[in-house]
Amino acid sequence: MDVNQDVETVRKAVRQGEWCRPTTGLAPGYTQANLVILPKRYAYDFLLFCVRNPKPCPLLEVTDTGSPVPRQTAPEADLRTDLPKYRIYRKGVLEDEVTDISGYWSDDFVSFLLGCSFTFEKALLQSGIPIRHIDEGCNVSMYRTHIPCHPAGVFKGPMVVSMRPMKSRDVIRAVQITSRFPSVHGAPVHIGHPEEIGIRDLTQPDFGDPVTVYEGEVPVFWACGVTPQAVAMASKPDLMITHAPGHMFMTDIREEEHAVL
Template identity: 70%
Template sequence: MKHLSAQEIRQKIRDGEWTKPTAGLAQNNAQANLVILPKELAYDFLLFCQRNPKPCPLLEVTDVGSPIPYLTAPDADLRTDLPKYRIYEYGELIAEVTDITQYWRDDLVSFLIGCSFTFEQALLTNNLPVRHIQEGKNVPMYKTNISCQNAGVFHGNLVVSMRPFQPRDAIRAAQITSRFPSVHGAPVHMGNPKLIGIDNLDEVDFGEAVTLKENEIPVFWACGVTPQAVAMQSKPPFMITHAPGHMFITDQKDESYSIL
């Protein structure tokens, strides 16, 4: 799978041949988080993204009723081309599915949000190993005590993803990822997780825990799963998202989102 093109991987996902997390797939192609909402809530969520660009950097917003992301992958279908989706009603997770065709409605608007998987290739290119890829796991994600800026009906706290590094490598990782503001950019925190409300790194809210080796520090980036935590608090009547770690793979190259 690693050596297939983005289009080929999306086809395998559409055919049900890949239902696992997408970290490490289609290297050099940008990946995206997905949020789908009824039109009546779309403006509030657009405003939420504008006010919270670290966790919710927008890559594309689709036309009402269209599942086609014309800017980032015009031959794709957002109803079928992610490995796994989550369906929420009034903040409750009611289903996790591999195809949302049966849930699709003509009033839905899709938001593609930058994903930190995009900058991981830059880390690997600079000889900075990414632990969850090494261990074949989904990236660990945690709810924090950091409040997002409210917008309309949407409110809640930031979710972060974590990657461990030796201290000097953590600084280098911050420098590298700062070049990618469209996919979360530089870390929001390094070191003691309790300072941002995380009591135990082994107890993840999303994804899977990874090994923290001796003399390593945890490094935390804003995460596109934040809208799912926000949905649980804001309780919109209907919302579809990607399942954490199961991203949409675009046709856009990672470097197209780099500022240097």
């Protein structure tokens, strides 16, 4: 499939099992989203968790109970089938990774779509800042940190960050660009010195793939929508369904709608 296809063509390819890989670079210009699905009894606590932690969990939409249709961001889509890969967590343990969650679906489910940093990558590229995981054709590197999220109800746990290495001369520009996208994680939460946020080895990401960091480059870290998966492991809800890291939901919302002046 051509990565430059329109968003509906991409979702159709995903739905039909023709694309099961990470979605970085797909359907340029359209907002990508992280997914969290929970039984209704956890919905308020998780909503409060997102409100208290807007950097890693910027809310784009919360669905009606039992509805797999994100009516605000992609009213023709189906959250049960339209992501390349999903993860099933039970009591904090990763039970399975699947390409369709129709068999798991319950009328009790509430779905949350969270902003994704893939959304601002086009703006970085347009400013001449390379994206290493795109250049290397792999998933972005993601790491657990020792930065604690603000707890809410049953939910607590560490922040996860995504990392993009770049030359030091590009760092200030990257901060300026991404700060214009607060609804998709915004500006970085940390620059350089990964050990200061609890990352011991950049070659061993907790999620995604390692990328090359060349001599003289600076690792730049953004809050990441995989944070709820680390929170699931720490909080152990009976069930949480998420996207597989890097395998995002493609919305109908144009990227520029998230940019602020």
